[in-house]
Amino acid sequence: MASILVSLETGVLSITLNRPDKLNSFNPEMHELLRRALARAHDEDAVRAVLLTGAGRAFCAGQDLSERNVSPGAAPIDLSLSLGSHYNPLVRRLRELPKPVVCAVNGVAAGAGANIALACDLVVAARSASFVQAFSKIGLVPDSGGTFFLPRLVGTARAMGLALLGEKLSAEDAAQWGLIWKVVDDAQLSKEALAISRNFSEGPTKGYGLIKKAFSMSATNALDAQLDLERDLQRQAGFTEDYREGVAAFKEKRKPAFKGK
Ligand code: T3D
Numbered sequence: 001m002a003s004i005l006v007s008l009e010t011g012v013l014s015i016t017l018n019r020p021d022k023l024n025s026f027n028p029e030m031h032e033l034l035r036r037a038l039a040r041a042h043d044e045d046a047v048r049a050v051l052l053t054g055a056g057r058a059f060c061a062g063q064d065l066s067e068r069n070v071s072p073g074a075a076p077i078d079l080s081l082s083l084g085s086h087y088n089p090l091v092r093r094l095r096e097l098p099k100p101v102v103c104a105v106n107g108v109a110a111g112a113g114a115n116i117a118l119a120c121d122l123v124v125a126a127r128s129a130s131f132v133q134a135f136s137k138i139g140l141v142p143d144s145g146g147t148f149f150l151p152r153l154v155g156t157a158r159a160m161g162l163a164l165l166g167e168k169l170s171a172e173d174a175a176q177w178g179l180i181w182k183v184v185d186d187a188q189l190s191k192e193a194l195a196i197s198r199n200f201s202e203g204p205t206k207g208y209g210l211i212k213k214a215f216s217m218s219a220t221n222a223l224d225a226q227l228d229l230e231r232d233l234q235r236q237a238g239f240t241e242d243y244r245e246g247v248a249a250f251k252e253k254r255k256p257a258f259k260g261k
Contacts, residue, residue, distance in 0.1 A: 004033035005055070006040075011048040011201030011260075012194070013041045020056025025064035026112065031086040038093045048260050049200035050097065051193055052120060053104040062111020062134060083143055087112055091145045094119045095216055098209030100200040104193035105171065105180070110134040115144035118153065121212060122196065123180035125171035126189040131179065137166040152219065153179050204242035205260030 005016040015037045017024035024030075041047045054060055063082070070077060094101055094116070103120035110132040117123050117131070125131075133150070135142050142150065142163050150159035154177045162169060175183040184192045200208065210233045218226050237243055241261040249256035 003030040006037045012051050012197040013047045014051045017054040017060050022064055023058035023061035024054040025061040027064045027067055042097055048205045049197045050101040051197040054106050058107040059105045059109040060113025062113045087144045091119045100208050102193055102197045104189055105129045112144040115146040118149040119145050124193050125180055125183050126186040127171055127183055128186050129171040130168040131174050132168050133162045134166050204258045206240045207237050210237050
């Protein structure tokens, strides 16, 4: 059974983490298949949005701990190799993909699984889902961008509480805290996430990519630099066919037919 399911329909590349018996935790094969799927999302013009979700009762439980042959007294292992070759490139790929990535969190998202969800552009969670910064429970540090995303999304006090305590945060609280876009009833999750993704796949793809870039840079830019960046990105956006179509459609009081160009 493939550890990732991938399908392309009406411009949406759906990627499902598919190791349900392991709560979709990461092993090297799943990393590699996800890497390939995101490379396809990047390279193919036919892909205009990505929808990431999990099979079964979990979204993703982070690293598959059964793959870590560690025990008290045994030789230590160097986890920087795993972050350097798998988790960090994955987060960079998600952030740098110039197309919107929707994450449908269908169940528990723990460890790197929680932070990979947060690295996506828009997170919708099922009401029964939860987010767990499980790292401290096993003596580790939040990774996959957790120490970057969490304080920016919910503030340092809540980020610190989540990281140090490693307790489950319900999807409802996650939405209330501003960690995610919204929570929906479990039965509505697939439909809602697909509708958002389809909406993106019919949208001004290049403009979306530029919005991602603007927000990504705003994390470190001062206002002056960000204003300059907005000027430059708007220049690029103004050169797109979709901008011309958007304004024409507005004036003609019709739905725009964006081509992603
Ligand atoms: O190593 C490196 O490469 C460094 C990078 C690390 C990145 C990381 O993600 S580190 C953090 C790793 N993840 C965790 O620590 C999460 C561990 N899991 C949990 O805390 C809980 O299982 C959950 C909160 C995710 C879910 O809790 P619950 O009560 O719903 O389920 P459960 O009963 O704990 O788990 C169900 C089964 O899934 C269970 O197996 P069993 O007993 O039925 O055979 C459990 O062992 C298994 N499972 C859950 N998480 C993992 C896992 N198996 C392997 N790896 C897991 N991460």
